[in-house]
Amino acid sequence: MTDVAAQLFREYYDSLVRMLTRRTGDADRAEEIAQETFARAVAAPPRNPRPWLFAVALNLVREEGRKAVRQERRLVLYKAEQPASTDRPDEVMERNERIESVRAALATLNERDRDALLLKAEGFSYEDIAATLGLARGAVGTTLSRARQRLVEAYRAGEGAHHAAS
């Protein structure tokens, strides 16, 4: 790997994988997409790497999606997720339920709001968010306002429905 590519990898790989994992709910898929993204960056090094990397990765997420493959990876991921034997099954179940509630809440956001929120969580500036998502710089604030509000409301609504059902 060239020095430039190695530098890119060191700086952005973990953040990219984390964002993709949150975005897709599938760590294996996230890693594959990240690797594909970096492969493309090595082939054609971008001038503004961070927005470029994340934009390409998000595009790959949108393009990709074989359900069976996701299921397969998910089961392997579940095995990796399995906590140490000291965790009680009901604790595992509760944690998984919380995670599922967050994912469900995140899924209520439109794609642009969701991506903006995930990029901000990775420390992106408004400038970089605008560059990555193709937004006007002035629109990022309102996008994030809407996304954050929506996520919190959807999560609370989901938790409320869950507790009501139980």
Place this chain on the structure above:
Amino acid sequence: MQHLDDGLIQEIIDGEIPSPDLVLLQAHLAGCDVCRARLAAARAAATEADDLLVMLDEVEPASAHPEPVVLPIRRPHWSRNLAWAASLVLAVGLGYASRDVLDPIVPASLSVQEATGGEQPASDITNRAAADADAVGPVEEPVPPGQAPAATTATTATPEPRRDQANPPPTVGAGRPSNAELREQVLPQAAPPASGAGVAANAEGTRLRALGVAEREATDPRAEGRLTQPSPTAFERSPTQAGSLGLADAAKAMVAAREVDLPTAMRLLGGSIKLIDGMVPHRLDAAGNEVMVVYRVAQGELFLSQHRDGALLEWNLTAPPGFPTDSLAVLRTRVKP
């Protein structure tokens, strides 16, 4: 007084305002209760949103386990139950070999419901769902398409032939329970056969004895609440119900169960598999073309059994004793895809 718009408030929260402009904004905030309250609310929402996203990181990244992991091999406890249930199915089916009806195995819950007028194990829910569709709601009589419901044909129509009738059932082979073992596992009070079979309604026990099948109550305590585990009364069938048991399913069930990995399980199920969204499978077992996804819960193990029936991926979710019925109902809605 003009107030700050939402976008500007977000920029303040996220530190995007250049220092000279920030001084002006802070001066406004000092004199505007409304904007101060909105700023505080927006900051709280941003913090809460960040905390929620961090929760998604509780999933351990796969990079920590780069190798695909095969679920651990454990003795498939339910193989005996299937073999035991299959033995009864086979015994009844043999008595009706001339029939051209091969319905799927009637689940214990249905049998109990039919025989006892509605009593159904609270922990057993059976559903039929399309391969790529979310589970439908619980049905009182799980019946594959094209066939008459076994539970409702107590006095009515003869069931229709199965689609896979042309497929001969696999023969019992090595590794499967012996006939002696199977005979020992058959319940004593099997239901009277269907009226169309020409066997007396209350002569089921006699007929089974004639076939060499011993009548003995199942004693495996672990079987309670498991897949197709009937009570002693479960097989007190109505005359027309006995004919709803399929030889093909009995033979499949008699194949010894084994632990499998996910690719194998999916292959057995025709390329897909149903899982409970949000739960971590403990292992996968397979017997013939039936796959069992096992989940650990506080009360024991949940069993999501499934098999391919033509275009349908039929499944059954069974919980251990003491598992809340309403929780099981919630989990049923989470069986995906």
